[in-house]
Amino acid sequence: MSGGSNLNSVFYANRYHPIQAGSIDGTDILPHDNAVYRAHLCSSAGLYDPFGDRKVIGDAYCTVFVGRLSHLTTEDTLRKQPNALHDEWKMWVMCISVTGASCGYAFVEYETEREMRRAYEDAHHSIIDDSEIIVDYNRQQLMPGWIPRRLGGGLGGKKESGQLRFGGRERPFRAPLRPIPFDDLRRLGIPPPPEGRYMSRFQVPSPPRRKRSSVDPEERSHRHYKHSKHVHRHERRSANWDHSSDD
Incomplete structure (x- = not known):
């Protein structure tokens, strides 16, 4: 992991894994409560279709x-x-x-x-x-990889119940305080914490963006307007050049 400069930072999960979500720093390799175990079974067996x-x-x-x-x-x-x-x-x-x-x-x-x-x-x-x-x-x-709360997953939970989930906007992962067991995580199929993707607690994590091939209709119309304006300007320049060539 990186140096001590990240100890006051947080990081967010891009992919969901029940065991990782049940860990305050994303480094657990075993489920620590029955709900996480149930969510892990659902995930491993493909029992939930989002x-x-x-x-x-x-x-x-x-x-x-x-x-x-x-x-x-x-x-x-x-x-x-x-x-x-x-x-x-x-x-x-x-x-x-x-x-x-x-x-x-x-x-x-x-x-x-x-x-x-x-x-x-x-x-x-x-x-x-x-x-x-x-x-x-x-x-x-x-x-x-999302598993909902009703199946033991999610990113909610109350402190009193002891079934907290981490990695989301409201309760992000904390920087690991011990060496990350990468080999164990890899062996069990648990994604490692997003090393190098730390953020300040005051920064707002961005939601996933649509693929570039599929653009927001509003943005598409704006791009079409700019393209049409550019083409019109280019045609006007070409016409002026043609007239000057005739002279």
Whole structure:
């Protein structure tokens, strides 16, 4: 690992692994609670398909996850009050339990990826209905290896229960305080901590970006405008050159 300059830094996981997520510094090689063990079994046996949920709809790159919502918050009350989530969304999905009560989290899809990133940066830790919310990207579809909380994974958990998960925006990995057992991690198929990708606690980790071949419609129209303007300017120069050649 790097020198002591990283001891006050944090780092974030790009890929999910249940055993790693259960470790404060991402260096554990064995599950330390039954939930992590259950999530590891689901991961190893391929029992969970993040794209198999019929309730998941919309563009993952334009969607944010909103957690720690008040159980009294509804879609109607949310739309009526100004907040950092902005008003440009096109779909809001409240997650409701089988009893009809709110699960305390939801997904918001925006018209463009730019609006999603704006909400991702501005809305985190804002107050809605007297609850301090957290905002994250859609890890279910965009984070490889993802296992949800109901199967022992996720990135949540309460300190009182002892089942904390690390590596996400709200609770990132701490810099390892002991040598990283790379050989053991490799042998067990656990990805090593992202060495060399440390960040300050005050920096905002960026959500995954769409591949360059698939561009935001808003950005595509802007690029088309610039390209058309460039072509028009080039044709005008060519015409002027042709006229001067005729002279």
